[in-house]
Structures are given as C-alpha cells and as structure tokens.
Amino acid sequence: MTTFIDPGAGSHRASIAEIRDWALVWDTYDPATRGTRAMPSLYPAARHENWWGSTLSLEQLLDLAQGHGIPVAWVPSPDILRQLAAANPDHDDKLAVLVVAEDEIRSLCRVRLEECGDLWLTAEVEAGRKAVAAWDDGHREAAATLAVAALEQILYTLTETKDRTNTALGKIGKEKPNSYLPARQYVFAPLATFYARYRPEQNDRLPDNLSRHAVLHHLPLDHLSPGHCIVAVMLLVSVLRQSQERAEDIRHDLMVSAAG
Secondary structure, eight states: OOOOOOTTTTOSOOOHHHHHHHHHHHTTOOHHHHOOOOOOTTHHHHSOGGGTTOOOOHHHHHIIIIIHOOOOSSOSOHHHHHHHHHSOSSHHHHHHHHHHTHHHHHHHHHHHHHTOOOGGGHHHHHHHHHHHHHHHTTOHHHHHHHHHHHHHHHHHHHHTOSSOSHHHHHHHHHSOOOSSSOHHHHHHTTHHHHTOOOOGGGTOOOOSSOOHHHHHHTOOGGGSOHHHHHHHHHHHHHHHHHHHHHHHHHHHHHHHHHHO
16 A cells, blocks of 8 residues: 655644645645545645545646636535546536436535634525425426525625626636635636626527526526536535535634734
C-alpha cells in the first residue's frame, strides 16, 4: 500500500499560501490505494469536505460544475464525483451517473439540510425540505420546480451582488476560482449554464444543461429529465449549505467584534 504523506499533518494554523500548497497534495489522496485517512483539520479552509478522497483535480471539478451545471460543493459524495469524472463527456452520460446514485444523493441532501440550522435561513431551508419531500414521494418534477423557484433570492444574498439580475448571477458562475481559497466559487460555478440565455420566442435551442429560464418561463417537461431534476435539488441544497457557512461566519465576526 502506498503511503500518503500529509504535508499539513498535525497543523492547526497555517498561512493561506501554505494551505494552498498543501491542498494540491491533498487533492491526490486516494483511499483505494492509500488506505482510509482522516480529513486534515485545515482541509475545509481550501476545499469542500465532499472532495476529500475523490482524487479529482480542481480542473475536473470545474468542468463538471461550469461545463455540465452539476453541483460539486457539499454534494454529491466523493465516490459519485469520481464516477461523474470517469463517465463519458456527453452530458446525458453524466446525468445517468446521478440517476443511478439517486437514493444516495437524496440521503446526503437530507443530511446537508439538517446542517442548516441558522434562524436567518428558516424559510429557505423549509423550501429545501419540501423539495426533498416531493422527491421522496416520487414527484421529481415538482421537487425540481420548487428548487429552481427558491434559488434566486438565496443566491442574491449569498453572492452579495448589487446587480440583482439573472445576467449577473450567470456572470458570477463563469468567474475563475481564486487560486488560493477556491472552494466558494465552486458553489456558484453551475450558475454559468443554469442562467445561460434561453428565449424560445426567438427560436433559441433548448439548452442541454438544466436551465432556469426553461423551467420557470417555458417548462418543456422533457427538459425536466430525472437527471436534471436531481441537479436542481442538489443545487438548492449546495447553495443553502454554503449560506449556512456564511451565516456562521457572520455571527462569529459579530461575536468577536462585540467582545473587542
């Protein structure tokens, strides 16, 4: 068995530059060849915890998120991420991976929603729970439509954009991740295709990836395929879980400020 050398082993404090460099080594960790290892304590400062052990590079993750509109932050699991990266590049082949893993993904979505307990997010998290409940009952399309409808206001708050338009959110999704602490941008990367232009009245072709505009303004039911329905709920859960992270950071800063 190959030994995995963790450059940040035992460290609880480090510079941003050190975390960036260590993360490049952490990205190579493969539990199949190097055995089960606990996630380093500083790993979540640079990466999302569901990336640990996936062996995917930042470039592979970005291709899934920006290229296919598939959420990679907080959900799905490392094993499913690996399967997505290994699948053929055709979009339908990526979606097929999600459909096969549907039960596992739904279970992880429930776990992530349970982690969202901040009072600022009460109504939004309830929308997420209702979407998952509809999914549980076999109503994928209803779950996806609720998820898509709930996203926009949450995204305006989370991105802190002053330009509250669909176009602005789409541009945020296309931004290049920060090379030092890139994790946050991967939450937004699926927005690059989610908000891609679609105007059926101008004979625009129906997008291959999940489209916010198609769901809310046109709703061709064949666009809400099982795979796209899963993507929609995953995206809502991913954004909600990142919103919980933001709320915790704000409350921590407020406490520190009050103590000082």
